[in-house]
Structures are given as C-alpha cells and as structure tokens.
Amino acid sequence: MKLDLEKVEPIPGFDKDEFMRTLIRELAGILEDTVGVQEASAYVNHVGLLIGRALNRDYRAACATDRLDQEQIASALVHLKKRIDGGFSIEQVDDDMIILVNSACPFGDKVVGRPSLCRMTANVFGHIAAENMGYARVGIKEAFARGDTRCRVSVSFRHLQTEPAADETDFFGSLA
Amino acid sequence: MTHPLSLSLPEVIALTDEAVIVLDVQSHELKFASARARDMLDAPAEADNTIRLTDLLDPDDGRLLRFLGDAATVSSPLIARVRRRSDGAVLTMKGHRVTSAEGDPSILIALKGNTELSRRFRLLAEKIAALDGEIVQRRAAQEQLSQNAATLQRMLIAVRQMSEIDTKDAAHLQDALDALRIGCQRPSAFIIGVEAGRLIVMATSGALAPLFETGSQLDVPGGLTHLLDLSETDCAEALRGALLKVARNTCDLTGLTVWPLHILMLPKAFLLLEGGIESGDEASILVETLSSLMSRASIEADLRHSQKLQAIGELTGGIAHDFNNILAVVLGNAELALDHATDPDTMPLLAELIGDIRDAALRGATLTSRLLSFARKQTLRPEILSLNTVLRDLAPLLRRATGAMIDTEIVGAGGLWKTRLDRGQFETALLNLTVNARDAMPNGGRLTIETANTRLDAEYAAQHSEVRPGQYVMVAVSDTGTGMSLDVIREAFTPFFTTKGVGQGSGLGLSMVFGFVKQSGGHVKIYSELSHGTAVKMYFPRELTNDNTETDLMAPAFGHRSSAQGHILLVEDDPALLRQAERTLRVLGYTVDTALSGEEAVVLLRSTRFDILLTDVVLPGGINGARLAAEARSLSPGIKVLFMSGYTENAIVHHGQLDPDVELLSKPFTRDDLARRLRVIAKADQR
Ligand SMILES: Nc1ncnc2c1ncn2[C@@H]1O[C@H](COP(=O)(O)OP(=O)(O)OP(=O)(O)O)[C@@H](O)[C@H]1O
Numbered sequence: 001m002k003l004d005l006e007k008v009e010p011i012p013g014f015d016k017d018e019f020m021r022t023l024i025r026e027l028a029g030i031l032e033d034t035v036g037v038q039e040a041s042a043y044v045n046h047v048g049l050l051i052g053r054a055l056n057r058d059y060r061a062a063c064a065t066d067r068l069d070q071e072q073i074a075s076a077l078v079h080l081k082k083r084i085d086g087g088f089s090i091e092q093v094d095d096d097m098i099i100l101v102n103s104a105c106p107f108g109d110k111v112v113g114r115p116s117l118c119r120m121t122a123n124v125f126g127h128i129a130a131e132n133m134g135y136a137r138v139g140i141k142e143a144f145a146r147g148d149t150r151c152r153v154s155v156s157f158r159h160l161q162t163e164p165a166a167d168e169t170d171f172f173g174s175l176a
Numbered sequence: 177m178t179h180p181l182s183l184s185l186p187e188v189i190a191l192t193d194e195a196v197i198v199l200d201v202q203s204h205e206l207k208f209a210s211a212r213a214r215d216m217l218d219a220p221a222e223a224d225n226t227i228r229l230t231d232l233l234d235p236d237d238g239r240l241l242r243f244l245g246d247a248a249t250v251s252s253p254l255i256a257r258v259r260r261r262s263d264g265a266v267l268t269m270k271g272h273r274v275t276s277a278e279g280d281p282s283i284l285i286a287l288k289g290n291t292e293l294s295r296r297f298r299l300l301a302e303k304i305a306a307l308d309g310e311i312v313q314r315r316a317a318q319e320q321l322s323q324n325a326a327t328l329q330r331m332l333i334a335v336r337q338m339s340e341i342d343t344k345d346a347a348h349l350q351d352a353l354d355a356l357r358i359g360c361q362r363p364s365a366f367i368i369g370v371e372a373g374r375l376i377v378m379a380t381s382g383a384l385a386p387l388f389e390t391g392s393q394l395d396v397p398g399g400l401t402h403l404l405d406l407s408e409t410d411c412a413e414a415l416r417g418a419l420l421k422v423a424r425n426t427c428d429l430t431g432l433t434v435w436p437l438h439i440l441m442l443p444k445a446f447l448l449l450e451g452g453i454e455s456g457d458e459a460s461i462l463v464e465t466l467s468s469l470m471s472r473a474s475i476e477a478d479l480r481h482s483q484k485l486q487a488i489g490e491l492t493g494g495i496a497h498d499f500n501n502i503l504a505v506v507l508g509n510a511e512l513a514l515d516h517a518t519d520p521d522t523m524p525l526l527a528e529l530i531g532d533i534r535d536a537a538l539r540g541a542t543l544t545s546r547l548l549s550f551a552r553k554q555t556l557r558p559e560i561l562s563l564n565t566v567l568r569d570l571a572p573l574l575r576r577a578t579g580a581m582i583d584t585e586i587v588g589a590g591g592l593w594k595t596r597l598d599r600g601q602f603e604t605a606l607l608n609l610t611v612n613a614r615d616a617m618p619n620g621g622r623l624t625i626e627t628a629n630t631r632l633d634a635e636y637a638a639q640h641s642e643v644r645p646g647q648y649v650m651v652a653v654s655d656t657g658t659g660m661s662l663d664v665i666r667e668a669f670t671p672f673f674t675t676k677g678v679g680q681g682s683g684l685g686l687s688m689v690f691g692f693v694k695q696s697g698g699h700v701k702i703y704s705e706l707s708h709g710t711a712v713k714m715y716f717p718r719e720l721t722n723d724n725t726e727t728d729l730m731a732p733a734f735g736h737r738s739s740a741q742g743h744i745l746l747v748e749d750d751p752a753l754l755r756q757a758e759r760t761l762r763v764l765g766y767t768v769d770t771a772l773s774g775e776e777a778v779v780l781l782r783s784t785r786f787d788i789l790l791t792d793v794v795l796p797g798g799i800n801g802a803r804l805a806a807e808a809r810s811l812s813p814g815i816k817v818l819f820m821s822g823y824t825e826n827a828i829v830h831h832g833q834l835d836p837d838v839e840l841l842s843k844p845f846t847r848d849d850l851a852r853r854l855r856v857i858a859k860a861d862q863r
C-alpha cells in the first residue's frame with residue numbers, strides 16, 4: 001500500500017516558517033540549558049539588537065526619512081509583528097508610550113519556560129524606538145514564556161531618571 | 177530586594193572577586209577595574225589611569241568597537257567573545273550601559289576567562305560538529321555503497337558479455353568494445369592496434385563511432401613502438417591528433433584517456449575512452465577483461481591456423497602415399513629398362529631417355545618426401561646427435577649451395593646439448609633453409625648458421641600453440657636478404673605457398689621444415705624484417721639419456737648386379753608394384769615367391785621355407801604386415817623381416833618413429849637401397 005503524503009490531512013511535518021521557528025526555539029532551549037538563562041539572554045539581546053538595526057534601516061528607507069516619528073514607529077512595530085505573526089495589536093499609542101499585546105507568541109507554546117526569546121522582541125522594539133526617539137524603555141509586562149496567557153509589551157519614550165525594573169530595559173539612541 | 181541599597185562597586189568586588197570594569201562611553205578609558213579584571217586583561221599597575229580597554233584587547237576587525245558602541249545603548253547585557261592583546265587568549269565579555277547618580281553614562285563590563293562557560297560551549301559545538309560530521313559521513317557512505325553496487329552490477333554484466341563472445345566472429349572486437357563502453361558508462365570508445373604492420377582503428381563504439389571508419393590507418397610517426405615509449409598524456413595527444421586526421425567530420429576528442437592493451441602479456445594495442453577516469457578501478461578491470469579477450473582471440477586464431485595446417489597435412493599425406501606407389505613403379509621399371517638399354521647393341525638414345533625418366537621419378541620422390549615431412553608422416557630414424565657435428569660435416573655442401581656471393585658462417589656453440597632426431601631429414605631441412613636464404617640474397621649477403629642451448633619458458637609456451645616449456649637445442653639460419661612481410665610469414669609454412677616464379681619454387685621447403693621439426697617434438701619460428709633479413713629458428717628438445725652412440729657408419733654401397741642368395745617371400749597388394757619388386761629382387765640374385773595378401777602369404781609360409789619376408793605394412797584383409805611378420809616368425813623361426821611402406825601411419829610405426837627393433841624401407845626406393853637393406857638384414861641377428 002502506497003501512501004500519498006500530499007493528500008493526508010492535516011499535512012504532517014513543517015512548512016518553512018514553522019520549521020525556522022521550531023529550529024530557533026530548540027536552539028534557544030539548548031542554549032539556556034547549556035549556559036543558563038542569563039547568559040543565553042545576553043546572546044539573544046545581541047542578536048535582537050543586530051536585527052533591530054537592520055529593520056530600522058529598512059523602515060527608514062521605506063518611509064523615506066532619516067528619522068521615524070512616533071506614529072511611524074508604532075505602525076512599523078505593528079507592521080513588523082504582523083509580518084512575523086498576525087497576533088499583535090496596539091493597545092495604546094500616545095506621545096509617551098506604545099503598548100502592544102499579543103494573543104499568540106511567534107515561537108508558539110514551546111516558548112514556555114524559554115524567556116530568553118522574549119529578549120528578541122525587547123531588543124528589536126527598543127533599538128528601533130531609541131534610534132529614532134533618542135531613548136526608549138521597553139518592558140515586557142506579561143509573557144507566554146513566563147506562563148502568562150498573553151504577551152504585553154510597553155515601549156515608553158519619556159526618559160525618567162529611575163532605574164529600570166527587572167522586566168525593563170533602557171535603550172539609548174546611538175545618534176544622541 | 178526593593179530596598180534602595182546603596183553599595184559602592186569596589187565593596188561588592190572586594191567580596192566577590194569578580195573581573196569587572198567600568199568604561200567611559202566615549203573614550204573607552206578604564207574608570208574602574210577590579211584587581212581580577214586587571215589581571216585578566218594583563219593591564220599595567222593600578223596607578224595608571226589613562227589606559228583604554230581598546231589598548232588591552234584585540235580590535236578584531238572593528239568588532240570590539242561595535243560591541244562597545246552597542247553596549248552603550250542598552251541597559252541589559254550583550255555578550256561577545258574578545259581576545260587579549262598580549263597573548264590572544266579568548267575572554268567572554270558581558271556589558272551594558274549604566275548611569276551614575278550624577279547621570280553620566282558608563283559601560284559596565286564583566287569578564288570571564290575561557291573557563292566553564294566557553295568550555296561548555298566548546299563541548300557543545302564539538303558535539304554538534306561531530307554529529308554533523310557523522311551524518312555527512314554516513315550519507316556519503318550510503319551513497320557510495322549504492323553507487324558501488326550499481327557499478328559492480330554493470331561491470332559484472334560487461335565482463336560476462338565479454339567472456340561469452342565468440343572470437344571466430346569477425347565482429348567480436350566490436351561487440352567487446354560495446355559491452356565495455358556500456359559497462360563503464362562512457363560516451364565513446366576506440367580500440368587502436370596494429371594489423372599487418374599498420375596502426376589502425378580496430379573498433380569504435382558510441383557517439384563518435386559514426387565519424388570513424390574501422391580499419392582506417394592512423395598516421396603516427398614511429399607507430400606502436402614509439403607510442404609505447406611516450407608518457408600517457410603524450411600518447412593520448414598523439415593518438416588524438418592521428419584520429420582527428422581520419423575523422424569524417426570535425427569533432428571534440430579532448431576528453432580521451434588511453435589504456436594500453438596487453439595481448440599475451442605484451443602491449444599491442446590501445447583502448448581509448450572518452451570522459452576521463454573518475455573511477456580508475458572499474459575501467460581497469462574492464463580493460464583487463466578486454467585484454468584477455470584479445471589474447472584469447474589471438475590464441476584461438478593461432479590454433480585454428482595450426483589446425484588448418486594439420487588438415488592440409490593429412491590431405492597431403494594421403495596424396496603422397498598414392499603418389500609414392502606410382503613413382504615406385506616408374507622408378508623400378510625405368511631401372512630395369514636401363515639395364516637392357518645399356519647393352520652394347522641397344523641404342524644409347526634409349527638409355528638417355530630412360531635416364532631422364534629415372535631422374536624425374538627421383539625428383540618426384542623428393543617432392544613427396546617433403547610432403548610427408550609436412551604431414552608429419554615421414555618415417556623418421558632418430559638418432560642421438562650433436563648438431564655441431566652434423567653441421568661440420570654438412571658445411572661444404574651448404575657453402576656449395578650458397579655460392580661465392582654469399583659469406584657463410586657456421587657457429588657451433590660450445591657444450592651443445594645432444595638431441596635426438598633424424599639426421600637425413602635434419603640435413604634436408606637445413607638445406608631448404610639455406611636455399612631460401614640464398615634466394616633471398618640474389619646480390620649476395622651474409623648467411624649465419626648457429627647453434628645454442630636454450631630454454632623455452634612457460635610464458636613462451638603459453639604464447640605458441642604446441643610448445644612445451646623445457647630445454648631445447650636451437651639452430652638458427654639467419655640471412656641479410658629481402659626479409660618477409662607479415663602476410664608472407666603467416667603463410668610461409670603452408671604447403672605450395674611461394675612467392676617465387678613458376679618453376680622456381682614449389683612452396684614446400686618451409687612446409688617440410690615445419691613438419692619435420694614438429695614431428696621431432698620441436699618448434700620453429702620465423703623472425704623477419706622487410707628489407708633487413710630473416711632468421712628461422714628451429715628448436716629441438718634436448719636429449720637427456722646418456723647415450724653416446726654417434727652416427728652409424730654408412731654401409732658401403734653395393735655393386736650394380738650382385739649375386740645375392742636367399743629365398744624371399746614378397747607381399748604387396750599393389751600388383752604393379754609387386755611385379756616390379758619381384759623383377760628387381762630376381763635381378764639382385766634372390767629367389768622370389770609373391771603374395772598379394774596376408775592370407776596368401778600365410779599359405780605359402782606353411783609350405784615353403786623362406787630366408788626373408790619383405791612385406792608392405794598396410795595389407796588388405798585381416799592380416800596386416802605386423803601380424804604377418806609375427807606369423808612368419810612362429811612358422812619359420814629365424815626368418816628375417818623387412819617392411820616396406822610409403823605411408824607410415826600404422827601398427828608398426830608409432831608417432832612416425834620406428835619401433836626400435838623393426839626394419840622399414842621407405843617407398844619409393846632405389847635398387848641400391850633395397851640391396852643394401854637386404855644385405856644388412858641378412859647379416860644381422862634379428863630377434
Ligand atoms: N630466408 C627467406 N627470406 C625471405 N623470404 C623467405 C625466406 N624463406 C622463405 N621465404 C618466403 O617464404 C616462401 C615459402 O618458402 P618455401 O621454402 O616454403 O617455398 P619456396 O622457397 O618458395 O619453394 P621451395 O622451397 O619449395 O623451392 C618463399 O616463397 C619466400 O617468399
């Protein structure tokens with residue numbers, strides 16, 4: 001009996017996107033287990049920063065400006081998240097702050113217990129915001145990785161002279 | 177830990193002994209460095225404050241600066257690997273932006289040696305790499321395995337096909353090449369070899385085949401010998417050039433590789449394959465198969481040739497037998513007539529005419545004798561000889577035969593082994609070779625006849641049919657004459673093959689030599705080069721029994737009419753021959769009774785006492801010569817027996833050689849021959 005896998009529903013295996021997400025998730029898992037969450041986060045930070053830099057260049061070129069304004073940043077972030085995964089929506093945008101929420105993590109349910117991957121989002125968002133606004137504080141208030149039922153990310157532009165909290169990171173624009 | 181706890185960095189460091197530094201964001205000057213950090217960075221003494229981190233670490237193509245720039249923009253740590261400038265040791269560096277109470281930004285950096293963390297990373301990386309390697313290897317091995325199996329299968333098919341090829345088939349080489357080419361998956365293939373001295377395309381197969389004609393001659397200066405001296409690439413180049421010249425159309429022959437083909441262990445041809453040597457192994461197995469096929473073809477062709485010669489030999493033997501009987505009559509009667517014709521009152525003209533008849537008959541007898549030699553049916557009287565002695569005795573005759581224009585040298589090797597052969601036949605063979613040499617040197621030249629001890633080894637024997645390896649006495653007759661082409665060499669031993677004009681050559685000289693040598697258990701081989709000369713080498717097996725008897729002394733010739741006495745019973749089934757022999761015996765002085773068959777003879781033997789039984793070997797009816805002789809000895813003890821025969825394939829003669837105690841007279845014979853043999857027999861003590 002010959003089985004035509006193309007006709008089996010649902011199609012087994014991964015498509016390209018699923019494959020890449022799974023790959024990254026597994027790599028992060030191995031990294032955390034090997035070097036610890038702290039060190040792993042530092043690695044992911046670095047990667048997120050590099051990706052953020054590239055994306056910032058892209059969005060600036062697309063908006064034909066050398067500095068994005070608040071609105072443009074907000075729509076860039078949403079657009080970006082939409083392209084990666086459709087779940088993000090804007091909870092709040094004003095002069096001081098953008099808050100985004102997501103009902104599904106791009107990395108899926110396996111992200112639970114793998115908080116280092118949240119650093120990706122934080123750094124991409126933070127870098128783009130700070131590069132254009134001079135400063136940004138990114139907080140991941142709720143996260144699937146930490147067992148929450150959704151993901152909630154705040155990006156605030158007002159430079160308070162307070163120390164960032166444990167779930168917050170300050171970003172400074174390199175052009176400042 | 178939400179208490180606003182204000183601790184100075186040095187306090188913490190003093191406790192933990194961490195490698196921590198604080199840098200100026202812009203200048204990367206060290207604002208603070210723990211003792212351990214200084215240690216790790218190989219930094220100078222604490223007093224020196226103006227030191228920059230960038231002076232202590234390797235710039236690593238700008239990566240260090242980029243990292244410090246990035247770390248200055250973010251409050252959570254980034255991580256990177258850096259290298260110590262002093263010795264290149266690897267360190268792990270984590271860093272991020274901090275802001276002092278006064279609001280000044282700095283970079284806080286923690287350093288780790290190449291310890292636990294990087295060791296674990298390395299282990300991890302090594303494990304992953306090892307796994308990767310293993311996967312790649314396994315995949316490659318598996319691929320190789322299935323590829324090998326397929327290759328093996330293909331080759332097996334090709335080898336089987338090639339081994340089943342019938343070499344009698346004219347297209348056998350073509351078929352073999354097709355099988356080979358398909359077996360090793362090449363687009364085109366050629367066999368190039370030598371035929372009749374010319375380098376030719378012997379077979380082509382595949383895509384390029386239609387562009388070449390089989391048999392077309394290739395122009396390579398120096399031919400095969402030259403090609404074999406060249407390196408592989410030069411040889412390929414030379415053949416490629418020669419092929420392009422005979423191609424029907426322009427074509428690309430750049431991808432040809434050359435393989436020499438060994439036929440009977442000697443490189444004699446080339447295989448050309450298009451498409452390089454990805455896997456030399458498989459091709460070389462097929463090349464070897466092709467070589468052995470070609471060797472087999474060559475041996476089988478040889479064998480067919482010698483079988484052909486043998487068949488002609490049998491035919492010739494039969495003809496010679498009949499011819500001898502006829503000649504015997506002519507000769508005998510001519511001799512009798514001559515007796516009467518020389519009476520004083522008979523016309524001398526008659527004597528002359530009859531003399532001519534006898535001469536002609538004798539020539540005919542020589543001819544049939546040579547035919548019989550070729551047919552290997554000659555009656556041989558082998559004796560143990562030193563061929564040096566024979567040559568010495570023969571030298572004057574040979575010199576006379578060659579004439580003054582030819583410088584003849586006879587070189588006998590010292591310590592020459594003895595051999596066992598028929599002296600008379602050997603002399604005839606040598607004379608034939610000498611005459612051939614003379615004919616090949618009409619304007620004079622050098623003739624060398626030499627002897628030597630040699631060995632023919634297994635390898636040589638393998639290359640020549642009917643040769644047994646062992647020790648041989650060699651006699652070579654070499655001339656500096658016209659030489660023979662390959663075609664002539666191939667046919668030279670065939671009876672009646674001659675290149676000489678009508679009346680000049682009968683084409684039986686070499687046939688005689690061939691038959692005689694073979695019948696003596698030997699071997700003969702022609703080496704010749706056109707316009708340089710020819711050497712014919714005869715090999716006779718070494719005689720190992722320590723018999724020192726030299727040549728019998730020739731019995732003295734008998735007078736014309738001797739008055740012999742004795743009663744002879746003559747048995748011969750050919751009436752004409754019987755009558756002639758009877759008359760001859762009477763002339764010699766014997767009393768003769770005759771019988772036409774063995775049975776008749778037995779009847780006579782019962783009633784009469786005979787001194788000698790002279791009988792043909794082959795007789796009609798149930799009693800042949802051998803049986804008759806046995807009968808005679810029992811009926812009449814002390815009777816002497818002399819056999820006559822023109823043809824010796826019979827009960828008395830084994831392999832053309834007489835049983836040691838049998839007396840045989842070859843037909844046709846002269847009266848002198850007969851008289852001498854009867855005299856000798858009468859005197860001898862026969863068993
Ligand atoms: N020494 C030689 N040099 C050159 N050609 C030779 C030599 N010996 C033989 N041949 C060639 O081989 C042929 C056959 O030789 P073979 O002795 O059998 O016959 P023949 O010499 O032509 O005639 P026959 O010997 O019967 O008088 C010759 O016709 C000649 O072409």
Ligand SMILES: [Mg+2]
Nearest residue numbers: 608612685686
């Ligand atoms: Mg001759």
